[in-house]
Amino acid sequence: MFKLYFRRVFKTLHNYRFVSLISTSLLLGACSTLEYSAANGKTHNNPFKDELFPTYQSFNIETEDEVFSLGEDALVYMEESINYLQDPKERIDALVDDLFTQSNFKLLYVNDANTIASETFKTKSANCLSMSIMAYSLAREADLEVRFQEVIIPEYWTNREGFSLLNGHINLRISPRVQSNIHYFNRTGITVDFDPLSANDRFTNLFITKNKVLAMYYNNKGADAFLRGSHDEAYAYFKASATTSPTFDDVWVNLGYLYKVRGDLELAQRTYEHALALDDDNYTGWENLAILLDGIGEKRQAKEIKEKVERKRFENPYYHLMLGDQEFNRGNWRAAIKYYRKAIRLDDGPHEFYFGLAKSYYKLGNIERSEEYLRLAKRHSSLEQDKQHYQGKLNLFSNL
Template identity: 30%
Template sequence: MHPPLPAALDGPTGRDWWRGLLPLILLLLSACAQAPRAPASDASRWADTTMGQPAVVPDVEAALRLDPALQAYLEHTLRPAARRQGALLALFEALRSSDIRVVYDASTTRTAAETFEARSGNCLSLVLMTAALADGLGLSVEFREVLTDTQWSRLAGLHVGNTHVNLALGPRPSPFASVLLAPPQTVIDFLPPEAAGKLPARRISRQRVLAMYLNNRAAEWLTQGDLATAQAFSLAALAQDAAYPSAYNTLGVVFQRHGRADLAERAWRDGLAQAPEHATLLANLAAALRAQGRPAEAQPLEAVLARVEGTAPFVNLSRGLAALRAGDPAGARDWLLRELARDPDYHEIHFALAQAELQLGHPAQALSHLQRASAESPRPELRSLYAAKAEHLRALGVH
């Protein structure tokens, strides 16, 4: 499953994925061959940078913990079903049934227990809940990062890049079994099985998944303006996996928001030491250097960024929204159509195009974009907003 600015912030969350002082900061959220386990982060490196007491102390174990409700479901429903039909099929059928089927919601990264209670979450939330139950049933669990293009979204002034994670389950193999005779695995994902099974993916460690969870929560605290808690979760993510570049990126954004450009630069450079072509780290550091009057240092970073990323996300969306505010719907539509070519499924682009088309006197086209915005939005409250606006147009006779 990712996750999440005035330049760039990193972290998995599914289809729709997020954005201080700089014009743009990007976050990358998560929502996965086995990557080597990274050494623990050197906490002393950041010991003198704390911003005060966090509102919530990171609890790493909570991500996969079975609370009483989840434990009861495991004991009284899943285990009896597993005795009848096998553990893998019992869990697979439960995930498909109304019992524990999870509705996609990108707004929050939930623990296993929280996902079970809410029956909703992003792709990482689904992975955590499923892994916790699979562990309880004695199944093998392989965490996977899906190798697709980063998907971008915007939230609270931040641009957020989202990666996608899922997991593969199977019987726990005998230590004496040949690798060639290993039992087949079943991929669990929000995507349909035929799509999820065909997408390229790489195995990632449990430590990386926990780092993704903590980093997503850091980004969520950051969007709420709680820098102390965001920092605490970023550092906890690095303590799990010191090679996870997205956690360095989030930590850098926290420092940037705190007014410590020196520490932000240190965090971003540490992240680039782990991943020299990481787009959000490159974008954030380059933007920070330019803002400090250091263009000669920014240029090499920008050259690498242009090679690996191409056009920065939401540049044309921002231009289109500016044109709308300036009363130029035709110009806005031109910019927005360019953005739509980069990401044809992002809800905010369709919503802005609906506004432009309505101002141009094209209500049918506006209705079409509102319907796409509602269909593509990952957040229930936005789906409802777009649907209500579409219904208003239909009430006026627009079809």
């Protein structure tokens, strides 16, 4: 699932790994207006500007039912494989076993695949947001108690179409449903997490509403549309996200960036400020605001904000990974190596850091060091598809 932030800056919850993602959500009607407050204390009656996106209403936005409904194939699967079990704990075990270990149901993690539950079941490939939506619907079909959780992970970026995308993450908590005639000595349930790196006790998990998850889905779809250059469609999805969950600060950052792209800098600034009023720790919102202020000549204020954000991010290894990727894409491979090494000094676990070194040394013509770091990247990978990816590259080296 995604916090997809645009950076040139954008946030997605794919890519709440999710793309971009906790309070009670308010669903507003299509003609309703939302009063929102900017950081300067001013209020504005309408945060949307439809006239900037004249064709946005021509795009079909999936309804909640369409996003969460299962197809006939999934219902047949549940009937034949899960629902015949009488004990809810056995249903939980069987469902989780099928999701993660059965060869006929093995899921493929695809970071930019944002799909509805029925499609995810058919293709067996999606990002963690779409996988979690599908798993939620399967668990509900099994008459289980299920809740979404946002995982509070460090800022983590991926690159796509020339943008740095800030990712978020969610998972599920599944437990037996409360029944008056049954008492469970342990009803804590289990956490279902489609990212093995997040499925541990290092990160805080916070319960979030189904509405919030729907808003995340719309946010991801809006980011996908933006990256395709379909700005009116992106607006349609971002507006749907913001009205579905008005306190979802990430989508307001993305909406602000979209206003900036369309040339309404005043509205973009107000929208960034609104996101920051919702969450003062939204560093992407601060960064986007600083870039906008710098562009309109507010150099001193922009510099102060940028320095504040950099101080906050300096101890985050993924921040240095992002900086390394930026230098790599500019052809500054030695500078990239310095950032990748800094990331490893802060956290020597993630395989992406070693791959950064491998590709940089390859560009510098140092095949031996490149192969060394490819092996380390493979060793530090937890997903089989990543291991296979690195092994494929190592096989190419053996043919040199």
